[in-house]
Amino acid sequence: MKVTVDFEECLKDSPRFRAALEDVEGDVAELELKLDKLVKLCIGMIDAGKAFCAANKQFMNGIRDLAQYSSKDSVIESSLTKFSDSLQEMIAYHTILFDQAQRSIKTQLQTFVKEDLRKFKDAKKQFDKVSEEKENALAKNAQIPRTKQHEVEEATNILTATRKCFRHIALDYVLQINVLQSKRRSEILKSMLSFMYAHLAFFHQGYDLFSELEPYMKELGAQLDSLVIDAAKEKRDMELKHSTIQQKDFSSDESKLECNVDAANGIVMEGYLFKRASNAFKTWNRRWFSIQNNQLVYQKKFKDNLTVVVEDLRLCTVKHCEDIERRFCFEVVSPTKSCILQADSEKIRQAWIKAVQTSIATAYREKGEEAEKVDKKPSLSTGSVGSPESVSKEKLIKGESALQRVQCIPGNSNCCDCGHPDPRWASINLGITLCIECSGIHRSLGVHFSKVRSLTLDTWEPELLKVMCALGNDVINGIYEARLDKMGLKKPQNGCQRQEIEAYIKAKYVEKKFVDKYAESKLAVRKPSLSRKSSENRLSVSDKGARLEEQSVISSRSSVKSNDSGIQFSAEGSRELLSSAASSNSLYDTEHDKKDEKRDSSVFQDTSHLKKLLPGPQLYQSAFERNLPSMAEALAHGAEVNWVNTKANNSTPLIQAVRGGSLVTCEFLLQNGANVNNRDVKGRGPLHHATMLGHTGQVCLFLKRGANQHATDEDGKDPLSIAIEAANADIVTLLRLARMNEEMRESEGAYGQSGDETYQDIFRDFSHMASNNPEKLNRFQQSDSPKS
Numbered sequence: 175m176k177v178t179v180d181f182e183e184c185l186k187d188s189p190r191f192r193a194a195l196e197d198v199e200g201d202v203a204e205l206e207l208k209l210d211k212l213v214k215l216c217i218g219m220i221d222a223g224k225a226f227c228a229a230n231k232q233f234m235n236g237i238r239d240l241a242q243y244s245s246k247d248s249v250i251e252s253s254l255t256k257f258s259d260s261l262q263e264m265i266a267y268h269t270i271l272f273d274q275a276q277r278s279i280k281t282q283l284q285t286f287v288k289e290d291l292r293k294f295k296d297a298k299k300q301f302d303k304v305s306e307e308k309e310n311a312l313a314k315n316a317q318i319p320r321t322k323q324h325e326v327e328e329a330t331n332i333l334t335a336t337r338k339c340f341r342h343i344a345l346d347y348v349l350q351i352n353v354l355q356s357k358r359r360s361e362i363l364k365s366m367l368s369f370m371y372a373h374l375a376f377f378h379q380g381y382d383l384f385s386e387l388e389p390y391m392k393e394l395g396a397q398l399d400s401l402v403i404d405a406a407k408e409k410r411d412m413e414l415k416h417s418t419i420q421q422k423d424f425s426s427d428e429s430k431l432e433c434n435v436d437a438a439n440g441i442v443m444e445g446y447l448f449k450r451a452s453n454a455f456k457t458w459n460r461r462w463f464s465i466q467n468n469q470l471v472y473q474k475k476f477k478d479n480l481t482v483v484v485e486d487l488r489l490c491t492v493k494h495c496e497d498i499e500r501r502f503c504f505e506v507v508s509p510t511k512s513c514i515l516q517a518d519s520e521k522i523r524q525a526w527i528k529a530v531q532t533s534i535a536t537a538y539r540e541k542g543e544e545a546e547k548v549d550k551k552p553s554l555s556t557g558s559v560g561s562p563e564s565v566s567k568e569k570l571i572k573g574e575s576a577l578q579r580v581q582c583i584p585g586n587s588n589c590c591d592c593g594h595p596d597p598r599w600a601s602i603n604l605g606i607t608l609c610i611e612c613s614g615i616h617r618s619l620g621v622h623f624s625k626v627r628s629l630t631l632d633t634w635e636p637e638l639l640k641v642m643c644a645l646g647n648d649v650i651n652g653i654y655e656a657r658l659d660k661m662g663l664k665k666p667q668n669g670c671q672r673q674e675i676e677a678y679i680k681a682k683y684v685e686k687k688f689v690d691k692y693a694e695s696k697l698a699v700r701k702p703s704l705s706r707k708s709s710e711n712r713l714s715v716s717d718k719g720a721r722l723e724e725q726s727v728i729s730s731r732s733s734v735k736s737n738d739s740g741i742q743f744s745a746e747g748s749r750e751l752l753s754s755a756a757s758s759n760s761l762y763d764t765e766h767d768k769k770d771e772k773r774d775s776s777v778f779q780d781t782s783h784l785k786k787l788l789p790g791p792q793l794y795q796s797a798f799e800r801n802l803p804s805m806a807e808a809l810a811h812g813a814e815v816n817w818v819n820t821k822a823n824n825s826t827p828l829i830q831a832v833r834g835g836s837l838v839t840c841e842f843l844l845q846n847g848a849n850v851n852n853r854d855v856k857g858r859g860p861l862h863h864a865t866m867l868g869h870t871g872q873v874c875l876f877l878k879r880g881a882n883q884h885a886t887d888e889d890g891k892d893p894l895s896i897a898i899e900a901a902n903a904d905i906v907t908l909l910r911l912a913r914m915n916e917e918m919r920e921s922e923g924a925y926g927q928s929g930d931e932t933y934q935d936i937f938r939d940f941s942h943m944a945s946n947n948p949e950k951l952n953r954f955q956q957s958d959s960p961k962s
Contacts, residue, residue: 184348187340198351202294205358209287216279223272227265234261253394260387267379274372282365286357294354301347304340311336396611403617433529435536441466442536443529448500448516458500458516465529468537470506470513483513488537492530494523506530577629579639580607585647591615591679594668598629602638603845604683605645605806609668615676616683623683625845637841637875644802644838653803653810654682656690663688689810789813797827797843800836805843815848823854832863837871850881857887865893870904877912 184191241254315329433443444464449472451457461472463483470484484490484506495503495514502517504527517523580600581587586607589597594609601608601616601624608616608626616624627634658665666675681687787795793808794817805827809815819825828848831839840860844850853859861881864872873893877883886892894913897905 184341184344187344195351198355199298202291202354206287206291209283213280213283213287216275216283220272220276220280223268223275227268227272230261230265230268234258234265237261249397256387256390260383263383264380267376267383271372271376274375275369278365278368278372282361282368286361290354290357290361294350297343297347297350300343304336304343308336308340393610396614399614400610400617433525433532435532439466442533443526445522445526446518447472447526450514450516452511463515465533468533470530484508486537487530487534490530490534492527492534494527576634576639580629580642583643583646583648585649585651588647589668590647590651591682592666592668592670592675600627600629600642601625602627602641603842604650605642605802605842606647606650611672612675612679615672615679618676619680619684622847635841637837637871638845640838641802641842641845644842645806649803650806653689653807654686655688658688661688686810686812691811790817791819793817794819794825794827794830797831797839798834800831800834800839802839802842805839809846815843815846816852818852823856825854826852826860828852828860829854829858829863832860832867832869832872835867835869837869837875840872840875844875844879850876850879851885853885853887857885859885861885861893862887862896865896865902865905865909866900868900868902868905870902870908873905873908877908883909883912883916 237254237258241251241258244250244254311329311333315333318325318329320326435442442465444462446460447463448458449461449463451459459474461474462476463470463472465471465487468487469482470487470490471480471482473480485508490506490508492504492506495505498514500516502520502523504515504517504523506513506515515526517526577598581597586597588595588607589609589612590601590606591612592609594611597607597609597612599608599610599613600606601613603625607629613626616626655665666678789808789811790813792811793805793813793815796802796804796808816826816828826848828840828843828850829852831843850861851859853862858866859881861873861876861883862885864876883893891899894906894909897909
């Protein structure tokens with residue numbers, strides 16, 4: 175230990191000793207000021223920290239309130255709850271930090287100041303006192319003359335005692351000084367080290383907490399990217415709708431009221447009317463009136479209880495009211511009371527009077543309608559979009575069933591690109607499953623490379639599910655990653671940086687760097703004439719068979735007159751026709767459907783003969799043979815999806831898929847950009863060929879995808895004429911309904927919607943039947959299996 179004040183100098187009481195004391199005393203006084211200031215600052219910091227924790231806690235409670243408010247949105251609720259829990263833990267860590275600061279800085283340094291520095295001050299007071307007494311004894315001893323021996327002896331004794339006392343106290347004082355100087359260092363360093371360790375523990379706890387939270391935050395960030403894209407799309411749609419509405423003619427501000435006795439919500443008609451009060455002042459009040467449950471009711475605000483004007487419409491009548499001063503009035507009279515109402519115009523008054531009269535007639539005719547509706551069971555021919563049977567069908571192709579069916583395919587239980595388990599997204603044109611992060615990257619590629627859809631949130635058509643089941647991650651990776659091992663590259667795994675995965679996906683699907691180019695290089699050294707000739711000979715065989723088949727289909731069927739009275743349509747009649755057509759006319763027979771399922775179930779088919787073809791012809795031939803893996807391979811090698819076979823009447827792969835009789839193959843080509851309106855040299859497109867061959871499911875698919883049903887072939891026949899000539903009632907039904915729906919949209923103008931609900935429902939039923947229950951449909955021509 176370094177001695178600040180020397181003990182020997184203390185005994186001498188030299189000027190050097192006195193100077194050292196002055197330095198020490200000044201240093202201790204300054205130290206006391208610095209420590210007092212530091213303790214006060216620490217107290218202020220702790221108080222501010224406690225205020226911060228209190229404010230942070232209030233903020234966290236606000237987040238929890240927002241989470242509870244957003245209980246209908248599971249994503250927001252779960253995210254905010256998780257974040258508030260993390261903030262709650264951080265508040266606890268902050269509180270521990272401030273408690274440690276109080277113990278290490280405030281308490282410890284205050285103890286040092288109050289105890290050790292106080293001892294130093296007490297020792298200094300005693301030293302100053304005895305030092306003064308020593309000086310007085312020396313002065314008194316020096317002043318006594320020699321002659322006064324008695325006084326000399328007394329003064330000498332006092333001086334001796336005073337010196338002994340001074341030496342004792344001075345030595346204690348010096349010891350106190352030296353101990354204080356040594357302890358000062360340890361106390362300050364110990365206090366600050368404890369404070370810094372408290373910070374270290376605080377930041378370690380925060381780091382561990384957010385390290386556990388980071389994967390969830392990354393997943394939420396990827397989901398947020400998807401939400402931003404969807405929000406932008408919705409914004410564009412709303413802006414388009416807004417622009418369309420602005421262009422609408424608003425020359426008449428009158429509300430359009432429609433009476434619908436079969437409304438799903440039970441409200442026959444509703445709108446604003448003025449009602450004259452029954453009080454003495456006869457005041458008029460504007461209220462929202464409606465006819466529902468055979469009653470006339472009104473309310474002032476939406477959340478108000480309904481006020482019943484007429485209990486039972488069967489017991490009332492309605493008439494014009496021309497004997498009062500106000501215009502457009504009418505009166506509803508019941509056995510117990512009368513109610514005078516006023517409309518905004520004559521047109522609205524007439525609409526209300528007609529609605530009340532219609533409701534009165536309906537109430538008489540359909541007494542007890544509610545009880546009948548409860549017991550009534552919908553059927554295929556009379557069910558609506560919202561019927562239980564339709565709903566059950568929707569459940570079969572939505573949610574967990576789609577996820578389970580797709581994930582059962584080999585390799586689909588992990589993300590196709592990064593291996594993340596339990597993927598919930600899919601690329602429908604590639605036929606693969608993806609995790610949420612890779613799905614965001616696929617979206618950024620554009621729909622011409624990858625079309626992303628959720629396996630749990632979106633609705634899945636049956637034929638699209640079959641496309642997914644016919645391909646899968648193992649098949650597609652076998653094509654797009656064929657050269658990965660040869661190139662010495664490693665596939666990125668789950669947990670890699672997003673930039674690395676994004677670069678890999680672009681190289682895989684956009685640049686196609688890992689597709690095996692060996693087959694193409696081998697074809698390049700062959701004689702073009704030989705390859706082309708063999709390809710043309712092979713392709714011409716299927717076309718010849720298809721042409722013979724088309725002729726036999728047309729010639730074997732009796733002609734049917736094309737007058738409009740032959741087939742009649744209505745909202746109910748079209749459904750009845752659909753039911754009868756479905757039982758007699760069809761897409762597949764049972765035997766043919768079994769062969770189809772057997773061929774489609776074999777994912778890895780023998781494609782040795784196909785690999786000898788160029789990509790375009792390979793796609794063309796594979797489309798006829800229903801070989802989706804080979805078609806995917808051809809597209810990966812650069813095949814044009816709308817490739818034209820000039821040696822076979824300019825036929826396209828989509829036309830070949832029609833001839834092959836596979837609805838799934840057509841769906842796959844359409845998802846990859848096939849043009850549904852490309853026609854061959856005879857002017858026949860896919861819709862013409864599907865109509866000639868009686869492929870009802872394909873006709874339905876092409877109509878849904880915008881096929882031109884008015885296009886005529888070289889004989890001047892459109893698909894409807896061909897269907898009528900072939901006596902195919904179900905296809906005639908579809909084509910006429912599609913034409914009626916098109917006319918409805920045109921009549922509604924730019925603001926027209928998708929058309930009649932019956933039309934949409936019938937097409938949905940046909941699509942489900944063609945994909946899920948083809949045995950319910952019977953083909954006209956039994957020999958319609960693919961010819962190779």
